[in-house]
Amino acid sequence: MPSPSPSVVVREEERDLLDEFEAGQLAVELDAATPEEVLEWGLDRYGARLGLCTSFQAEGMVLLDMAWRIDPEVRVFTVDTGRLPAETYEVIEAVRDRYDLQVEIHFPEASQVEGMVGRFGPNLFYRAVPARLMCCHVRKVEPIRRALEGFDAWVTGLRREQWASRSNIRKIEIDHDHGGLAKVSPLADWTIEEVWEYIEEHDVPRHPLYEKGYTSIGCAPCTRPTRAGEDPRAGRWWWETNAPKECGIHCPLETGGFEHEVEAILGGEHAEGSAGTLDLVGRGAGLVGLGSGRAKR
Ligand code: SF4
Numbered sequence: 001m002p003s004p005s006p007s008v009v010v011r012e013e014e015r016d017l018l019d020e021f022e023a024g025q026l027a028v029e030l031d032a033a034t035p036e037e038v039l040e041w042g043l044d045r046y047g048a049r050l051g052l053c054t055s056f057q058a059e060g061m062v063l064l065d066m067a068w069r070i071d072p073e074v075r076v077f078t079v080d081t082g083r084l085p086a087e088t089y090e091v092i093e094a095v096r097d098r099y100d101l102q103v104e105i106h107f108p109e110a111s112q113v114e115g116m117v118g119r120f121g122p123n124l125f126y127r128a129v130p131a132r133l134m135c136c137h138v139r140k141v142e143p144i145r146r147a148l149e150g151f152d153a154w155v156t157g158l159r160r161e162q163w164a165s166r167s168n169i170r171k172i173e174i175d176h177d178h179g180g181l182a183k184v185s186p187l188a189d190w191t192i193e194e195v196w197e198y199i200e201e202h203d204v205p206r207h208p209l210y211e212k213g214y215t216s217i218g219c220a221p222c223t224r225p226t227r228a229g230e231d232p233r234a235g236r237w238w239w240e241t242n243a244p245k246e247c248g249i250h251c252p253l254e255t256g257g258f259e260h261e262v263e264a265i266l267g268g269e270h271a272e273g274s275a276g277t278l279d280l281v282g283r284g285a286g287l288v289g290l291g292s293g294r295a296k297r
Helices: 020-029 035-049 058-070 086-099 110-120 129-148 192-202 208-212 258-266 288-292
Strands: 050-053 075-079 103-106 153-155 172-175 181-184
Touching: 020 172, 035 050, 035 058, 035 153, 035 181, 050 058, 050 129, 058 086, 058 192, 075 129, 086 103, 086 208, 103 129, 110 129
Parallel strands: 050 075, 050 153, 075 103, 153 181
Antiparallel strands: 172 181
16 A cells, blocks of 8 residues: 655644543553553554654664564655754665655744854854754754654654663654654663664664764764763763754653744744744844854854
């Protein structure tokens, strides 16, 4: 069965959304289930209205492999921020070859990127936390928000042991930050050792940067390899000392209306309803002054 175009519009009354009671019940029922069982449940219930979101790190690759074994037509999507390492594209090609999957790739709004980069420079993220969050918002959070409009459920590779902000995630949750669709995290209770065991056992394609000491992989300028004893996410935005290692996609943080601020500063179309940026951004904290600031790096 061919996958529907991501642009297919589904009327609100046709969507299959969980209510709080059902979501709570499922979270309890599936908490001890294997990742494959959780994926089977999701694919059975939602079919092409379920999307597997991956940045091609180890967790996402495990889920992709598992989901593909259950349903070779599973929809897989990602965001190309425009700043990804070259190696990530190699993994996308490997996925296309190995699984014969069409990866749905979403891009940031060109006018937003042009406005941001023109005003604050291409490497604005090194200057201050609000600038980094603006970049993540424009390049990641907003494209994901648009991509999710095409789904009733999405699968993520979140694990509880990854970071403090993820320690309480459930395998099934309602994603209130993205219109109330179901957020499915089959690997919530897995350790990193279990992830790598699966990859070994099933010969799953792996991101080449793991070989170079990376333990978490995002955009090229914002990720470095980690050193022995460091937290696995320490290489993400390593120069920041006062902000969570999150971009705003998964961490439900107070926006304080930041998305409207971005629109005001950068101009261009900017859809409403986006959430997930930090209060740290706090009503434009220093954003305007960044235009002439010097990079800290
Ligand atoms: Fe921008 Fe860095 Fe965030 Fe990528 S990780 S969107 S380059 S700030």
